[in-house]
Amino acid sequence: MRNIVKNIIKKYDNDKTRLIDILIDTQSEIGFLPDEAVEEIAQILNLSKVDVVQTLSFYHFFSQKPIGEYAVYLNNSVVANMMGRVEVAKAFEEEVGCGFNNVSEDGKIGLYSTACIGMSDQEPAAIINGTVFTKLTPNKVKDIVADMHAGKNVKEMFDNYGDGENNSELIKSMVTNNIMKRGKVLFSDYEPGSALKKVITMTPEEVIEELKASYLRGRGGAGFPTGLKWDFCRQSEGEIRYVICNADEGEPGTFKERVILTEFPKLLFEGMAIAGYALDAKEGVLYLRSEYTYLKDYLENIIKELRETNQLGENIAGKEGFNFDIRIQFGAGAYVCGEESTLIESTEGKRGEPRNRPPFPVQKGYMQQPTVVNNVETLCNVVKIMLNGADWYTMMGTRESSGTKLISVSGDCKYPGVYEIEWGLRIRDMLEMIGAEDIQAVQVGGPSGSCIGKRSFKRTICYEDFPTGGSMMVIGNKRNLLNDVVKNFMEFFIEESCGSCVPCRALTVILKNKLEKILYGNGVTNDLAELEKWCNMMKESNRCGLGQTAANPILTSLKNFREKYEELINKDIEFDSGFDLSAAVAESCEAVDRIPNL
Numbered sequence: 001m002r003n004i005v006k007n008i009i010k011k012y013d014n015d016k017t018r019l020i021d022i023l024i025d026t027q028s029e030i031g032f033l034p035d036e037a038v039e040e041i042a043q044i045l046n047l048s049k050v051d052v053v054q055t056l057s058f059y060h061f062f063s064q065k066p067i068g069e070y071a072v073y074l075n076n077s078v079v080a081n082m083m084g085r086v087e088v089a090k091a092f093e094e095e096v097g098c099g100f101n102n103v104s105e106d107g108k109i110g111l112y113s114t115a116c117i118g119m120s121d122q123e124p125a126a127i128i129n130g131t132v133f134t135k136l137t138p139n140k141v142k143d144i145v146a147d148m149h150a151g152k153n154v155k156e157m158f159d160n161y162g163d164g165e166n167n168s169e170l171i172k173s174m175v176t177n178n179i180m181k182r183g184k185v186l187f188s189d190y191e192p193g194s195a196l197k198k199v200i201t202m203t204p205e206e207v208i209e210e211l212k213a214s215y216l217r218g219r220g221g222a223g224f225p226t227g228l229k230w231d232f233c234r235q236s237e238g239e240i241r242y243v244i245c246n247a248d249e250g251e252p253g254t255f256k257e258r259v260i261l262t263e264f265p266k267l268l269f270e271g272m273a274i275a276g277y278a279l280d281a282k283e284g285v286l287y288l289r290s291e292y293t294y295l296k297d298y299l300e301n302i303i304k305e306l307r308e309t310n311q312l313g314e315n316i317a318g319k320e321g322f323n324f325d326i327r328i329q330f331g332a333g334a335y336v337c338g339e340e341s342t343l344i345e346s347t348e349g350k351r352g353e354p355r356n357r358p359p360f361p362v363q364k365g366y367m368q369q370p371t372v373v374n375n376v377e378t379l380c381n382v383v384k385i386m387l388n389g390a391d392w393y394t395m396m397g398t399r400e401s402s403g404t405k406l407i408s409v410s411g412d413c414k415y416p417g418v419y420e421i422e423w424g425l426r427i428r429d430m431l432e433m434i435g436a437e438d439i440q441a442v443q444v445g446g447p448s449g450s451c452i453g454k455r456s457f458k459r460t461i462c463y464e465d466f467p468t469g470g471s472m473m474v475i476g477n478k479r480n481l482l483n484d485v486v487k488n489f490m491e492f493f494i495e496e497s498c499g500s501c502v503p504c505r506a507l508t509v510i511l512k513n514k515l516e517k518i519l520y521g522n523g524v525t526n527d528l529a530e531l532e533k534w535c536n537m538m539k540e541s542n543r544c545g546l547g548q549t550a551a552n553p554i555l556t557s558l559k560n561f562r563e564k565y566e567e568l569i570n571k572d573i574e575f576d577s578g579f580d581l582s583a584a585v586a587e588s589c590e591a592v593d594r595i596p597n598l
């Protein structure tokens with residue numbers, strides 16, 4: 001074990017900021033992270049054991065206990081449940097012989113629930129030893145578990161591959177792209193390297209000014225102007241600057257960037273290189289969520305190819321002094337790392353906890369140096385803007401939302417998948433386009449967004465009306481909105497909170513308990529007022545976007561579907577403490593054979 005750990009750390013030049021990479025590789029070699037390995041890592045890196053444990057304990061996919069020869073991570077998101085996750089989970093338990101979050105008696109198979117894995121268009125889905133299995137059914141589960149007992153490699157358990165590059169030798173995945181609508185920007189024809197050739201004839205300042213003129217806004221949800229962010233970073237003092245691409249894509253219901261990474265990775269890497277040129281940055285980092293590990297070999301090969309064709313590396317495209325390269329940094333399972341300062345902490349090998357701001361990342365980011373963090377879609381837009389110009393770009397979209405937007409559509413519709421639309425599309429036109437009928441609600445922007453009803457279907461998808469990072473979940477009338485959707489979202493936020501802020505750590509649990517009180521028929525009128533008060537408190541009291549939006553599932557559904565809450569309220573009671581003394585002592589009374597209340 002000592003030699004395994006020593007060789008892995010040597011691979012990363014004994015760099016303690018690469019701790020997450022070291023932990024990933026160590027767990028891959030050993031199967032889990034035993035105390036002996038943790039102590040060895042700490043000793044070689046000159047860290048305390050506590051330093052190592054506090055990092056590994058934060059991330060979902062690290063374990064200090066054996067997780068099974070085959071580790072099954074089954075998605076438990078809203079869409080997965082819509083598509084039959086309960087039956088699939090039951091089949092796994094019956095075939096394996098243990099419940100979830102347990103390992104079979106022989107230590108062969110571990111079953112675990114996990115948050116959205118970026119496959120909402122092909123649910124139920126699971127990750128088994130890093131390989132994605134989509135559109136699972138109880139019968140497919142029986143075959144998979146039989147193959148596990150037979151000792152097969154996971155890659156041998158299927159031979160039906162997805163479309164496009166999913167079928168390439170370096171991926172060989174059953175994942176499908178489901179590109180349902182191609183627009184004029186991201187999914188239009190493009191020659192790799194063409195934007196770089198144009199950019200090197202411009203000054204860095206001219207590149208940034210062109211971006212400003214395009215009014216490109218960040219596609220991650222917040223919508224901060226990209227050109228302005230780059231300008232702030234370029235003007236910040238620092239010894240070196242960095243470009244980080246946020247490919248964490250952890251918002252449930254979002255999978256558009258998975259498709260770009262699969263089919264258009266050169267477009268992304270060219271966008272990062274352009275950012276490197278504009279900022280005079282030498283290093284770029286692609287922070288990729290652990291759930292997309294199956295793309296690793298493919299993406300590494302693309303980067304190698306770009307180096308060989310002088311699109312990465314030294315003197316790019318023949319421009320003297322234009323030196324820029326990219327490395328891939330994998331996460332280890334933490335939704336909060338989608339927030340840029342948290343992502344930076346994770347990239348430095350730490351727990352994914354948000355930083356206090358100011359200073360902002362453009363001032364002091366990665367390694368305390370000026371850093372730009374943009375997501376995949378944003379950087380791909382940069383390439384097309386440089387090729388075609390800002391005027392061309394602003395001809396599309398709305399006044400405050402230029403260009404096009406990729407949306408990830410899932411749920412109760414005929415045609416789930418990725419659509420490239422112009423900003424300004426009405427919700428009702430989107431529903432018609434995707435074949436959605438008998439609709440109760442649409443979750444715009446994932447759990448952190450808005451749950452809207454029919455009264456809002458005439459509104460538009462744009463920053464000035466309904467901004468979205470891309471997730472669009474369609475919820476039909478046959479679903480129990482409060483129990484199947486809102487409750488699931490609250491459980492997700494409780495699980496994914498980093499715990500730094502008390503409201504995010506504690507109030508999310510209190511909100512969920514209050515919601516359950518109402519769902520169980522014990523709610524009173526005052527409960528609704530308390531829900532609203534506490535939800536608004538969340539927006540004001542937390543540091544990062546996760547905490548500030550964690551109450552949105554309740555807050556927006558209460559606003560747009562108040563009647564569903566009121567139907568469950570007991571109007572004959574004005575006040576109820578929510579505490580049932582008989583129920584609280586029932587278990588202890590049973591243990592001592594005592595009759596309650598006597």
